[in-house]
Amino acid sequence: xxxxxxxxxxxxxxxxxxxxxxxxxxxxxxxxxxxxxxxxxxxxxxxxxxxxxxxxxxxxxxxxxxxxxxxxxxxxxxxxxxxxxxxxxxxxxxxxxxxxxxxxxxxxxxxxxxxxxxxxxxxxxxxxxxxxxxxxxxxxxxxxxxxxxxxxxxxxxxxxxxxxxxxxxxxxxxxxxxxxxxxxxxxxxxxxxxxxxxxxxxxxxxxxxxxxxxxxxxxxxxxxxxxxxxxxxxxxxxxxxxxxxxxxxxxxxxxxxxxxxxxxxxxxxxxxxxxxxxxxxxxxxxxxxxxxxxxxxxxxxxxxxxxxxxxxxxxxxxxxxxxxxxxxxx
Numbered sequence: 001x002x003x004x005x006x007x008x009x010x011x012x013x014x015x016x017x018x019x020x021x022x023x024x025x026x027x028x029x030x031x032x033x034x035x036x037x038x039x040x041x042x043x044x045x046x047x048x049x050x051x052x053x054x055x056x057x058x059x060x061x062x063x064x065x066x067x068x069x070x071x072x073x074x075x076x077x078x079x080x081x082x083x084x085x086x087x088x089x090x091x092x093x094x095x096x097x098x099x100x101x102x103x104x105x106x107x108x109x110x111x112x113x114x115x116x117x118x119x120x121x122x123x124x125x126x127x128x129x130x131x132x133x134x135x136x137x138x139x140x141x142x143x144x145x146x147x148x149x150x151x152x153x154x155x156x157x158x159x160x161x162x163x164x165x166x167x168x169x170x171x172x173x174x175x176x177x178x179x180x181x182x183x184x185x186x187x188x189x190x191x192x193x194x195x196x197x198x199x200x201x202x203x204x205x206x207x208x209x210x211x212x213x214x215x216x217x218x219x220x221x222x223x224x225x226x227x228x229x230x231x232x233x234x235x236x237x238x239x240x241x242x243x244x245x246x247x248x249x250x251x252x253x254x255x256x257x258x259x260x261x262x263x264x265x266x267x268x269x270x271x272x273x274x275x276x277x278x279x280x281x282x283x284x285x286x287x288x289x290x291x292x293x294x295x296x297x298x299x300x301x302x303x304x305x306x307x308x309x310x311x312x313x314x315x316x317x318x319x320x321x322x323x324x325x326x327x328x329x330x
Contacts, residue, residue: 001264005040006033008268010276031164039162039170040267041260043222043229044236046173048259049180049252050215051233056191056248057211058109060123061241062297064234065219067124069131071230073104073216074223076138078154082147094169094224101220104134105212120301157229157282159267172221176214177256184249187211191248229263229282231289236262238296 006029007013013033017025051064058068065071077100081093088096108130112123142148153161180187186207190197197204222229236259237251244251263281266288270279 001261001268002037002041005037005264005268008271009033032162035164035167036159036162039159039167039226040263042170042173043226044232044260044263045177045256046170046218046222046259047229047232048236048255048262049173049177050218052237052248052252052255053180053187053211053215054105054233055237056187056246057208058112058123059191059193060120061238062120062124062234063127064124064231064237065215066230066234067127067131068105069108069127069134070101070105070216070219071223071228072131072134072138074098074101074220075151075154075228076100076104076134077220078224079138079141079147079151082150083141083145090166090169090224094221097220097224098217101216101223102213104130105216106209109208109212121297154223154227156280157227157285158278158280159226160278160280162226167225169221170225173218176218176221177252180211180214181249181252183207183211184252187248227282229285231285231293232259232263235289235292235296239292 007015009028009032011028013022013025013028018029047065050070054063054065054068054070055061074097077097078093080100081088081096085092085096108127111130112126115122115126138151139148142151186202189200189202190204190207190211194204197207219233237255240251240255240258244254263285266284267281270281270284273279
Protein backbone atom coordinates (compact mmCIF):
# COMPACT_ATOMS: atom_id res chain seq x y z
CA UNK A 1 0.00 0.00 0.00
CA UNK A 2 2.83 2.41 0.81
CA UNK A 3 4.62 1.78 -2.50
CA UNK A 4 1.37 2.20 -4.42
CA UNK A 5 0.65 5.45 -2.59
CA UNK A 6 3.94 6.94 -3.79
CA UNK A 7 2.84 6.74 -7.42
CA UNK A 8 -0.75 7.98 -7.10
CA UNK A 9 -1.23 11.67 -7.87
CA UNK A 10 -1.94 14.33 -10.47
CA UNK A 11 1.68 14.51 -11.63
CA UNK A 12 2.71 11.15 -13.01
CA UNK A 13 5.98 9.64 -11.83
CA UNK A 14 7.09 6.07 -12.34
CA UNK A 15 9.96 3.76 -11.50
CA UNK A 16 11.40 4.12 -15.00
CA UNK A 17 11.68 7.90 -14.64
CA UNK A 18 13.23 7.63 -11.19
CA UNK A 19 15.71 4.99 -12.37
CA UNK A 20 16.64 7.15 -15.35
CA UNK A 21 17.52 10.02 -13.03
CA UNK A 22 14.70 12.36 -14.08
CA UNK A 23 15.30 15.40 -11.86
CA UNK A 24 11.68 16.58 -12.00
CA UNK A 25 10.40 13.14 -10.99
CA UNK A 26 12.89 12.96 -8.12
CA UNK A 27 11.89 16.43 -6.94
CA UNK A 28 8.21 15.48 -6.82
CA UNK A 29 9.12 12.21 -5.10
CA UNK A 30 11.31 13.75 -2.38
CA UNK A 31 9.45 17.01 -1.78
CA UNK A 32 5.85 15.78 -1.96
CA UNK A 33 5.18 12.05 -2.32
CA UNK A 34 7.59 10.66 0.29
CA UNK A 35 6.77 13.30 2.97
CA UNK A 36 3.08 12.69 2.34
CA UNK A 37 3.49 8.94 2.78
CA UNK A 38 5.45 9.38 6.03
CA UNK A 39 2.82 11.81 7.34
CA UNK A 40 0.05 9.33 6.47
CA UNK A 41 1.80 6.48 8.27
CA UNK A 42 2.54 8.60 11.36
CA UNK A 43 -1.05 9.83 11.41
CA UNK A 44 -2.55 6.35 11.19
CA UNK A 45 -0.21 4.90 13.79
CA UNK A 46 -0.40 7.90 16.13
CA UNK A 47 -4.15 8.49 16.17
CA UNK A 48 -4.88 4.77 16.57
CA UNK A 49 -2.47 4.36 19.48
CA UNK A 50 -3.72 7.58 21.11
CA UNK A 51 -7.27 6.23 20.95
CA UNK A 52 -6.16 2.87 22.39
CA UNK A 53 -4.43 4.60 25.34
CA UNK A 54 -7.45 6.77 26.13
CA UNK A 55 -9.86 3.84 25.93
CA UNK A 56 -7.73 1.77 28.27
CA UNK A 57 -7.21 4.54 30.82
CA UNK A 58 -10.87 5.60 30.80
CA UNK A 59 -12.17 2.00 30.74
CA UNK A 60 -14.52 2.90 27.93
CA UNK A 61 -14.36 1.65 24.35
CA UNK A 62 -15.94 4.79 22.91
CA UNK A 63 -13.44 7.31 24.25
CA UNK A 64 -10.94 8.69 21.74
CA UNK A 65 -9.25 11.96 20.78
CA UNK A 66 -12.47 12.78 18.91
CA UNK A 67 -14.90 12.01 21.74
CA UNK A 68 -12.51 13.14 24.47
CA UNK A 69 -12.20 16.77 23.32
CA UNK A 70 -8.48 16.35 22.54
CA UNK A 71 -8.76 17.38 18.87
CA UNK A 72 -10.99 20.37 19.70
CA UNK A 73 -8.55 21.49 22.40
CA UNK A 74 -5.59 21.26 19.99
CA UNK A 75 -7.45 23.43 17.47
CA UNK A 76 -8.17 25.94 20.23
CA UNK A 77 -4.46 26.03 21.05
CA UNK A 78 -3.58 26.72 17.41
CA UNK A 79 -6.07 29.61 17.37
CA UNK A 80 -4.48 31.09 20.50
CA UNK A 81 -1.10 30.92 18.77
CA UNK A 82 -2.51 32.71 15.72
CA UNK A 83 -4.07 35.41 17.93
CA UNK A 84 -1.20 36.10 20.32
CA UNK A 85 1.78 35.07 18.18
CA UNK A 86 0.71 35.70 14.56
CA UNK A 87 4.28 35.43 13.30
CA UNK A 88 5.00 32.17 15.13
CA UNK A 89 6.50 29.22 13.30
CA UNK A 90 4.84 25.82 13.01
CA UNK A 91 6.76 24.70 16.10
CA UNK A 92 5.44 27.69 18.05
CA UNK A 93 1.88 26.80 17.14
CA UNK A 94 2.62 23.20 18.06
CA UNK A 95 3.60 24.26 21.59
CA UNK A 96 0.25 26.03 22.04
CA UNK A 97 -1.54 22.97 20.61
CA UNK A 98 0.33 20.64 23.00
CA UNK A 99 -0.58 22.70 26.04
CA UNK A 100 -4.24 23.10 25.09
CA UNK A 101 -4.67 19.44 24.10
CA UNK A 102 -3.13 18.17 27.35
CA UNK A 103 -5.20 20.54 29.48
CA UNK A 104 -8.44 19.79 27.63
CA UNK A 105 -7.92 16.02 27.91
CA UNK A 106 -7.12 16.27 31.62
CA UNK A 107 -10.24 18.34 32.28
CA UNK A 108 -12.40 15.85 30.39
CA UNK A 109 -11.09 12.87 32.38
CA UNK A 110 -11.30 14.80 35.66
CA UNK A 111 -14.93 15.56 34.88
CA UNK A 112 -15.97 12.00 33.93
CA UNK A 113 -14.34 10.67 37.09
CA UNK A 114 -16.95 12.62 39.02
CA UNK A 115 -19.91 11.24 37.07
CA UNK A 116 -21.70 8.71 39.23
CA UNK A 117 -23.18 6.59 36.44
CA UNK A 118 -20.55 5.88 33.76
CA UNK A 119 -22.71 4.27 31.09
CA UNK A 120 -20.97 2.99 27.96
CA UNK A 121 -22.59 5.78 25.91
CA UNK A 122 -22.74 8.49 28.59
CA UNK A 123 -18.98 9.08 28.81
CA UNK A 124 -18.33 9.71 25.07
CA UNK A 125 -21.46 11.87 24.87
CA UNK A 126 -20.07 14.06 27.65
CA UNK A 127 -16.80 14.25 25.71
CA UNK A 128 -18.58 15.20 22.49
CA UNK A 129 -20.53 17.95 24.26
CA UNK A 130 -17.38 19.22 25.96
CA UNK A 131 -15.57 19.22 22.60
CA UNK A 132 -18.46 21.11 21.00
CA UNK A 133 -18.24 23.76 23.72
CA UNK A 134 -14.52 24.21 23.02
CA UNK A 135 -15.22 24.21 19.29
CA UNK A 136 -17.90 26.85 19.74
CA UNK A 137 -15.50 29.09 21.65
CA UNK A 138 -12.87 28.54 18.96
CA UNK A 139 -15.26 29.49 16.16
CA UNK A 140 -16.51 32.53 18.06
CA UNK A 141 -13.00 33.86 18.60
CA UNK A 142 -12.08 33.10 14.99
CA UNK A 143 -15.05 35.14 13.73
CA UNK A 144 -14.50 37.87 16.31
CA UNK A 145 -10.88 38.44 15.29
CA UNK A 146 -11.32 37.55 11.59
CA UNK A 147 -9.14 34.46 11.83
CA UNK A 148 -11.57 32.03 10.19
CA UNK A 149 -9.61 31.79 6.96
CA UNK A 150 -6.31 31.28 8.76
CA UNK A 151 -7.80 28.59 11.02
CA UNK A 152 -9.55 26.70 8.22
CA UNK A 153 -6.43 24.66 7.39
CA UNK A 154 -6.64 22.92 10.77
CA UNK A 155 -10.42 22.36 10.88
CA UNK A 156 -10.51 19.70 8.14
CA UNK A 157 -7.81 17.08 7.87
CA UNK A 158 -5.99 16.74 4.55
CA UNK A 159 -2.54 15.79 3.28
CA UNK A 160 -2.48 17.99 0.18
CA UNK A 161 -0.29 20.63 1.85
CA UNK A 162 2.23 18.18 3.32
CA UNK A 163 5.64 19.07 1.88
CA UNK A 164 9.25 18.62 2.89
CA UNK A 165 10.09 21.06 5.67
CA UNK A 166 6.46 21.49 6.78
CA UNK A 167 5.53 18.14 8.27
CA UNK A 168 8.44 16.98 10.44
CA UNK A 169 6.58 17.69 13.70
CA UNK A 170 4.49 14.59 13.05
CA UNK A 171 7.62 12.47 13.59
CA UNK A 172 7.09 13.05 17.31
CA UNK A 173 4.51 10.28 17.16
CA UNK A 174 7.28 7.67 16.81
CA UNK A 175 8.98 8.19 20.22
CA UNK A 176 5.59 8.80 21.87
CA UNK A 177 4.22 5.50 20.54
CA UNK A 178 7.41 3.82 21.78
CA UNK A 179 6.74 5.28 25.25
CA UNK A 180 3.19 3.95 25.10
CA UNK A 181 4.53 0.46 24.40
CA UNK A 182 7.01 0.67 27.30
CA UNK A 183 4.30 1.63 29.80
CA UNK A 184 1.56 -0.54 28.29
CA UNK A 185 1.31 -2.84 31.31
CA UNK A 186 0.93 0.15 33.62
CA UNK A 187 -1.93 1.46 31.46
CA UNK A 188 -3.60 -1.95 31.72
CA UNK A 189 -3.44 -1.86 35.50
CA UNK A 190 -4.70 1.72 35.78
CA UNK A 191 -7.60 0.81 33.49
CA UNK A 192 -8.77 -1.67 36.13
CA UNK A 193 -9.34 1.08 38.68
CA UNK A 194 -7.73 3.13 41.44
CA UNK A 195 -7.95 0.46 44.15
CA UNK A 196 -6.54 -2.26 41.91
CA UNK A 197 -3.60 -0.01 40.99
CA UNK A 198 -2.84 0.80 44.62
CA UNK A 199 -2.87 -2.89 45.55
CA UNK A 200 -0.23 -3.54 42.90
CA UNK A 201 1.86 -0.52 43.88
CA UNK A 202 1.20 1.46 40.69
CA UNK A 203 0.80 5.25 41.17
CA UNK A 204 -2.68 5.69 39.70
CA UNK A 205 -2.77 9.45 39.11
CA UNK A 206 0.79 9.63 37.76
CA UNK A 207 0.27 6.85 35.23
CA UNK A 208 -3.20 8.13 34.29
CA UNK A 209 -2.11 11.65 33.50
CA UNK A 210 1.14 10.50 31.91
CA UNK A 211 -0.82 8.30 29.52
CA UNK A 212 -3.28 11.06 28.76
CA UNK A 213 -0.38 13.43 28.11
CA UNK A 214 1.16 10.99 25.62
CA UNK A 215 -2.18 10.62 23.80
CA UNK A 216 -2.75 14.39 23.77
CA UNK A 217 0.74 15.15 22.42
CA UNK A 218 0.37 12.55 19.67
CA UNK A 219 -2.97 14.07 18.66
CA UNK A 220 -1.72 17.67 18.77
CA UNK A 221 1.37 16.92 16.67
CA UNK A 222 -0.89 15.42 13.98
CA UNK A 223 -3.50 18.20 14.11
CA UNK A 224 -0.80 20.86 13.67
CA UNK A 225 0.44 19.21 10.46
CA UNK A 226 -2.63 17.74 8.76
CA UNK A 227 -5.63 19.13 10.67
CA UNK A 228 -8.43 17.31 12.44
CA UNK A 229 -9.11 13.71 11.41
CA UNK A 230 -11.92 12.10 13.36
CA UNK A 231 -12.81 8.51 14.17
CA UNK A 232 -9.40 6.87 13.59
CA UNK A 233 -8.66 6.62 17.31
CA UNK A 234 -12.20 5.41 17.93
CA UNK A 235 -12.68 2.83 15.18
CA UNK A 236 -9.29 1.17 14.79
CA UNK A 237 -8.74 0.03 18.44
CA UNK A 238 -12.28 -1.37 18.60
CA UNK A 239 -11.88 -3.34 15.37
CA UNK A 240 -8.55 -4.79 16.52
CA UNK A 241 -9.98 -5.62 19.97
CA UNK A 242 -12.63 -7.81 18.35
CA UNK A 243 -10.01 -10.42 17.44
CA UNK A 244 -7.01 -9.52 19.68
CA UNK A 245 -8.66 -8.76 23.02
CA UNK A 246 -8.14 -5.78 25.31
CA UNK A 247 -4.61 -6.18 26.63
CA UNK A 248 -2.88 -3.06 25.36
CA UNK A 249 0.60 -4.58 24.94
CA UNK A 250 -0.84 -7.40 22.87
CA UNK A 251 -2.91 -5.13 20.63
CA UNK A 252 -0.71 -2.03 20.29
CA UNK A 253 1.33 -3.26 17.31
CA UNK A 254 -1.79 -4.54 15.51
CA UNK A 255 -3.60 -1.28 16.24
CA UNK A 256 -0.72 0.78 14.84
CA UNK A 257 -0.48 -1.36 11.70
CA UNK A 258 -4.22 -1.39 11.00
CA UNK A 259 -4.41 2.37 11.65
CA UNK A 260 -1.69 3.02 9.07
CA UNK A 261 -3.46 0.81 6.52
CA UNK A 262 -6.84 2.44 7.22
CA UNK A 263 -5.49 5.96 6.67
CA UNK A 264 -3.57 4.89 3.56
CA UNK A 265 -6.70 3.40 2.01
CA UNK A 266 -8.83 6.45 2.86
CA UNK A 267 -6.20 8.82 1.46
CA UNK A 268 -5.95 6.90 -1.82
CA UNK A 269 -9.74 6.86 -2.16
CA UNK A 270 -9.75 10.64 -1.68
CA UNK A 271 -7.11 11.05 -4.39
CA UNK A 272 -8.75 8.90 -7.08
CA UNK A 273 -12.51 9.19 -6.57
CA UNK A 274 -12.77 12.56 -8.39
CA UNK A 275 -9.35 12.52 -10.06
CA UNK A 276 -7.56 14.87 -10.86
CA UNK A 277 -9.14 16.69 -7.90
CA UNK A 278 -8.74 15.51 -4.32
CA UNK A 279 -11.17 15.05 -1.46
CA UNK A 280 -10.00 15.80 2.10
CA UNK A 281 -9.25 12.62 4.01
CA UNK A 282 -11.46 13.89 6.84
CA UNK A 283 -14.45 13.43 4.52
CA UNK A 284 -13.57 9.84 3.59
CA UNK A 285 -12.70 8.85 7.16
CA UNK A 286 -15.84 10.59 8.41
CA UNK A 287 -18.12 8.61 6.11
CA UNK A 288 -16.52 5.24 6.76
CA UNK A 289 -15.94 6.00 10.42
CA UNK A 290 -19.56 7.01 11.06
CA UNK A 291 -20.86 3.77 9.60
CA UNK A 292 -18.35 1.69 11.55
CA UNK A 293 -19.03 3.64 14.74
CA UNK A 294 -22.77 2.93 14.55
CA UNK A 295 -22.10 -0.74 13.89
CA UNK A 296 -19.66 -0.99 16.81
CA UNK A 297 -22.08 0.84 19.09
CA UNK A 298 -24.88 -1.65 18.44
CA UNK A 299 -22.46 -4.56 18.70
CA UNK A 300 -21.13 -3.43 22.09
CA UNK A 301 -24.60 -2.79 23.48
CA UNK A 302 -25.89 -6.17 22.30
CA UNK A 303 -22.74 -7.93 23.49
CA UNK A 304 -23.05 -6.33 26.93
CA UNK A 305 -26.68 -7.38 27.34
CA UNK A 306 -25.86 -10.96 26.34
CA UNK A 307 -23.04 -11.10 28.88
CA UNK A 308 -25.42 -10.00 31.63
CA UNK A 309 -28.09 -12.54 30.61
CA UNK A 310 -25.54 -15.35 30.42
CA UNK A 311 -24.42 -14.55 33.96
CA UNK A 312 -27.88 -15.26 35.33
CA UNK A 313 -28.51 -15.91 38.99
CA UNK A 314 -26.33 -17.97 41.24
CA UNK A 315 -22.93 -16.46 40.34
CA UNK A 316 -21.22 -14.05 42.68
CA UNK A 317 -19.60 -12.06 39.86
CA UNK A 318 -22.86 -11.14 38.14
CA UNK A 319 -23.35 -8.04 40.24
CA UNK A 320 -20.18 -6.57 38.78
CA UNK A 321 -21.20 -7.04 35.16
CA UNK A 322 -23.24 -3.84 34.83
CA UNK A 323 -20.20 -1.86 35.99
CA UNK A 324 -17.89 -3.62 33.55
CA UNK A 325 -20.29 -3.34 30.64
CA UNK A 326 -19.04 0.14 29.81
CA UNK A 327 -15.43 -0.70 30.51
CA UNK A 328 -12.74 -2.60 28.71
CA UNK A 329 -14.59 -5.97 28.79
CA UNK A 330 -12.28 -7.38 31.47
